[in-house]
Amino acid sequence: MKASELISSVSSLVEKKVPTFLWGAPGVGKSSIVKQIAYSKDIGFIDLRLALMDPTDLKGIPFFDKDSHSALWAPPAFLPREGKGILFLDELNAAPPSVQASAYQLILDRKVGEYILPDGWAIVAAGNREGDRGVTYRMPSPLANRFVHFEMDIDVDEWRDWAYKNSLDESIISYIAYKSEHLFTFDAKSDIKSFATPRSWEYVDKILKSDLDTNLQLNVISGAVGKDVSVGFLSFKKVMNKLPDIQNILACGNGDYSEEVYVLYALSTGLVSALLKENSDERLDNLLSYTLELKSEFAVMVVQDLQRNGISMEHSKVFKEWVNKFAYLLQ
Structure with missing residues (x-):
């Protein structure tokens, strides 16, 4: 359950x-x-x-x-x-x-x-x-x-909604969206002491927000979620530097697009987090306008994440255009 x-x-x-x-x-x-x-x-x-x-x-x-x-x-x-x-x-x-x-x-x-x-x-x-x-x-x-x-079972979408509400680092939410199997890696047959769980990802969030030297992050995060997961996460985190300007997208609806899957996962999470922190009809319209040219699966992920976090968009004219374009994916 x-x-x-x-x-x-x-x-x-x-x-x-x-x-x-x-x-x-x-x-x-x-x-x-x-x-x-x-x-x-x-x-x-x-x-x-x-x-x-x-x-x-x-x-x-x-x-x-x-x-x-x-x-x-x-x-x-x-x-x-x-x-x-x-x-x-x-x-x-x-x-x-x-x-x-x-x-x-x-x-x-x-x-x-x-x-x-x-x-x-x-x-x-x-x-x-x-x-x-x-x-x-x-x-x-x-x-x-x-x-x-x-x-109790683990549901990745519910965990991501919780992570948004509790302001976990965007790179963690993005990485779990990209690599959902790394939310929980516990294996009862393994003797490995460190493994990924929702609780240990909270530790990672605190590690990232601490003043820890970045050169030590791999070893410390490995102690929380395991070496393989830590390597994958920190490699993913590096793509955050390649993101288009999220605040510019929300301010005017325009921005660069990427074909890299890593970047698209990080960008989608970044857009949702930024709007949840500062929501307005204008910023919502600009976000929806930008997603009209985004890869369809990521455009849908952004809107679904916003809806699950209580953002209403039925009043938006841009959303009507968005629905006309992506309705086939929502069926």
Whole structure:
């Protein structure tokens, strides 16, 4: 299930306090999706990494209550006491069985020891699949049956839309459009420590925006996404210097054209990014006028990227001309 479908599905189940479990490979954005749901609902979000916990961390520490002459459990301070929110149990299946047993009561009965989870809080858990080369423990069937399970897939178009909205470096978005298989290169059978994932491309974005010496970029980016992907990406990045003047295109609708595929991917992404940063009817018309002479597949990619990012163009006279020319590709 792709991210947009997961967000819609999990969001609905959170409203009804139905426990859900997200399965997926490392670095695909499981925790980011749950956090996004919480923020969109303006509710609390607590992220518990169960793999780092001991059984008593959830249940609390026993103490003697002199009034009742009995042993009670002191609940941990990190568990919610009021309000609404999502209690996110990350890496649940990477936690030792003893920790899973403590979580079991919290998930089944919404309480553990003396602690009771407030009615306004929903439980969402996540973990890597058993074949993903991570440390995992088989989840007991009664616990697994308590969740609604989803498996997260990676959708390149959705990731590119997210990358635009989060202002990732244009060269990264362009490269993934050109080489979509390099968005995610994880291989459970390989022992290579560095591989490309949506999360590691975020690291690359931070590397590019740092003050790192350009002579060190290959080695550092290789540490994030792997050597082969890094070489391909940095080779692609060099074509950014060959791009026509994007601001001139948006200002007057005229500019040079290229036949190089590398350049066309980079140019298409650059045009979309520039318009999203500063949108106006005039700049949109100029962009559409320019794409009328652009290679058809790239003209369509530009318009589809703009539409997915909320740019309305039906009011544009140039768009009507654009549709007449490229409508056959949209069917």
